[in-house]
Amino acid sequence: MSAFGWNLVYGGRTPPTGAVVRPGERLSSLRMAGLGAQHVVAMFGATFVFPAIMGLNPNLAVMMSGVATIIFLLIVNGKVPSYLGTSASFVAAVAAIRAQGGDSADVTGSILIAGVILALVGVLVHFGGAKYVRAVLPPSVTGAVVMLIGFNLAAVATSIYFPNDQWVGLLTTAFLIGVAVLGRGFLSRIAVFLSLVFGYLISWIADSFSTVQSCSAAGKCIAVHRVNWSGVHSASWIGLPKTITSPVFGTLTGPHLPAFKITFILLVIPSVIALLAENSGHVKAVSEMTGDDLDPYVGRAFIGDGVGTALASLVGGSPTTTYAENIGVMAATRIYSTLAYYIAAVVAILFGFCPKFGAVVAATPGGVLGGITLVLYGMIGLLGAKIWIENRVSFRRPGQLGAAGGRHYRGNR
Numbered sequence: 001m002s003a004f005g006w007n008l009v010y011g012g013r014t015p016p017t018g019a020v021v022r023p024g025e026r027l028s029s030l031r032m033a034g035l036g037a038q039h040v041v042a043m044f045g046a047t048f049v050f051p052a053i054m055g056l057n058p059n060l061a062v063m064m065s066g067v068a069t070i071i072f073l074l075i076v077n078g079k080v081p082s083y084l085g086t087s088a089s090f091v092a093a094v095a096a097i098r099a100q101g102g103d104s105a106d107v108t109g110s111i112l113i114a115g116v117i118l119a120l121v122g123v124l125v126h127f128g129g130a131k132y133v134r135a136v137l138p139p140s141v142t143g144a145v146v147m148l149i150g151f152n153l154a155a156v157a158t159s160i161y162f163p164n165d166q167w168v169g170l171l172t173t174a175f176l177i178g179v180a181v182l183g184r185g186f187l188s189r190i191a192v193f194l195s196l197v198f199g200y201l202i203s204w205i206a207d208s209f210s211t212v213q214s215c216s217a218a219g220k221c222i223a224v225h226r227v228n229w230s231g232v233h234s235a236s237w238i239g240l241p242k243t244i245t246s247p248v249f250g251t252l253t254g255p256h257l258p259a260f261k262i263t264f265i266l267l268v269i270p271s272v273i274a275l276l277a278e279n280s281g282h283v284k285a286v287s288e289m290t291g292d293d294l295d296p297y298v299g300r301a302f303i304g305d306g307v308g309t310a311l312a313s314l315v316g317g318s319p320t321t322t323y324a325e326n327i328g329v330m331a332a333t334r335i336y337s338t339l340a341y342y343i344a345a346v347v348a349i350l351f352g353f354c355p356k357f358g359a360v361v362a363a364t365p366g367g368v369l370g371g372i373t374l375v376l377y378g379m380i381g382l383l384g385a386k387i388w389i390e391n392r393v394s395f396r397r398p399g400q401l402g403a404a405g406g407r408h409y410r411g412n413r
Contacts, residue, residue: 006339021335022290023081035335036343039083040351042325043344044193047085048361049372051318052246054094055104057254058361060241061086063352064317066345068308072322073345075304078338079297080286081330083345084308087321088376089274090114093267102264104316109258110268112313118272119306126299139391141273147384151377165226165367168206172199172371180375192325192372199368203227226365235359241352246362256316275321277387279305282322289327290336 005024012028015021026032043065051061068084094107176195183191203226211225228247235244242254279301287294301322309319326344330336351357387393 006337015334019334020290021337023078023292023336023338026337026339027335032337032339033343035329035333035337035340036347038329038333039326039340039344040347041193042329043083043085043323043348046088046192046323046325046376047348048357049192049196049364049369049376050086050088050091052249052252052361052364053091053369053373054107054318055098055249055251055253056107056316056318057241057244057252057358059352059355059358060254060316061312061318062348062357063241064308064312064315065320066348066352068305068312068320069341069345069348071308071311072301072304073338073341075307076297076300079292080283080294080301081336081338081341082282082286082301082322083326083341084305084320085323085325087271087275087278087309087319089271089278089321090268090319091377093271096267097264100263102261103259104253105256105259106261106264108256108313108316109260110264111319112258112310113260113265114268114272114275115306115309115311115313115319117269117306118275118309119303121272121276122299122302122304122306124299125302138393139387140393143277143384143387143391143393147381151381165203165206165365165370168199168203168226168365168367169370169374171202172368173374175199176372176375192376195372196364196368199365199371200227203365203368226367227363229360229363232356232359232363235355237356238353239355241355241358244355244358244362249362252358252362253316258313258316271319275305275309275319276302277384278321281387281390282324282327285324285327286330286336289331 006026007024008027009021009025010016010019010027012031014027014031021027027035044062047062047065048058051058065083065085069082072080072082072084090111093110097107097110172195175198176191179187179191179194187194207225207227231244231246240255244252244254246252280298283294283298283301305321309321312318312320326341
C-alpha cells in the first residue's frame with residue numbers, strides 16, 4: 001500500500017461486529033469525515049493546553065500538529081496510523097530554560113535540536129535495528145527518565161496553579177479522573193477536552209459567589225474573576241497565529257525563528273528518551289490492534305516524529321509526539337484507516353487559522369489548568385512505571401538492571 005489510496009470496504013458502512021477497517025481501507029466519505037472530527041476532538045485538549053504552558057501560541061501548535069501528522073504518515077508510508085499532538089515531555093526542560101532567562105527562541109531552538117537527534121536515532125534504528133537503542137537506553141533507564149519527568153512536573157501544577165483556586169482545581173481533577181476511568185469508549189478519550197469545558201463552567205459559576213487573588217511579581221494583589229474573556233471577544237475568527245497575552249500564562253509567543261545555546265540544548269536532550277519510549281510503545285499498540293508486523297517501521301516512526309518536531313520548532317511551534325488519545329479512538333471504533341488522520345490533520349491546520357480558539361485556551365482559569373495538568377503529569381509518570389512492568393525490569397539486584405532492559409526491550413518495539 002502506498003501513502004495514498006484507500007480501498008472502500010463494507011459498502012462504506014460501519015463495519016460489522018468484530019470486523020476492522022485497516023490502514024489502507026476506508027468507509028464512506030461522510031463517515032470518514034466524522035471519524036476525522038473525532039480524532040481532532042481527542043487530541044484537542046492536550047495539544048492546546050501544553051503549548052500555552054510552554055509559553056507558545058496554541059493556534060500555531062495545533063496548526064503544526066496537523067502538518068507534522070501528514071509528514072509522519074508519509075514517512076511511515078501509511079503503515080502506522082497515528083496523530084502527532086503536542087508533547088508534554090519537554091515541559092520540565094522548558095520551565096528550566098525560562099527559569100535561567102531563556103526566551104521562546106531559546107526554547108524552540110533547543111527543541112529543534114532534540115527533534116533532529118530523534119530523527120537521527122530513527123535512521124540508526126531503521127538501518128541497523130533496535131539493538132542500538134536497547135544497548136544505550138534499556139527500559140530500566142527510559143522508564144526512570146519518563147517517571148521523573150512526569151512526577152517532577154506534578155509539583156508545577158500544585159505550586160503554581162492550585163494555590164489561588166484549589167477547590168476549582170480539585171473539582172476539575174476529580175472530574176477528569178472520573179471521566180477517564182468511568183467513561184466508556186470515545187468519552188474516555190476526550191476526557192481532557194470535557195474537563196476543560198467542565199472547569200470553565202464551574203469557574204463561571206464560582207465567579208457569581210467569589211473572586212480570586214491575582215498577584216504581580218512585585219507582590220501587589222488584586223481581586224479578579226476567574227473567567228476573563230476580554231481577549232476572546234477581541235480576537236478574530238480568521239487570521240494567522242501571532243503573539244498574544246494571557247492573564248494566566250503570560251506571553252504566548254507566535255511564529256518566530258529559533259535560537260541555539262548549548263546550555264539550553266543540554267537541558268532538553270533527556271526529553272528525547274521519553275519520545276523514544278512513547279513512539280515505540282505506540283507502534284507496538286497499533287501493531288497489536290491491527291495484527292500487522294510494524295517492527296520494520298519503528299525507525300520510520302522515530303524519524304517522522306523527529307522531523308515533525310524539528311519542523312514545528314523551526315517556525316516557533318511546539319514539539320510533537322504520537323498521541324495515546326487518538327490510538328484509543330482507533331481501539332474503540334476498530335477503524336485504523338490513515339485517511340481519518342489525514343482528515344484530522346487538515347482540520348487541525350484550519351483550526352490554526354482561528355485566533356479565537358487560541359484566545360479561549362489562553363483565558364483558561366488557573367485552577368482549571370492546575371486540575372488538568374496534575375492528572376496529565378501524573379499519567380506521564382505512570383507511563384514510566386508501565387515501561388518497567390511491560391519489559392519485566394528486575395530491581396532485585398542492581399547488576400540485573402541493564403540485563404533486564406536489554407533482554408526484554410524487544411517486546412516493546
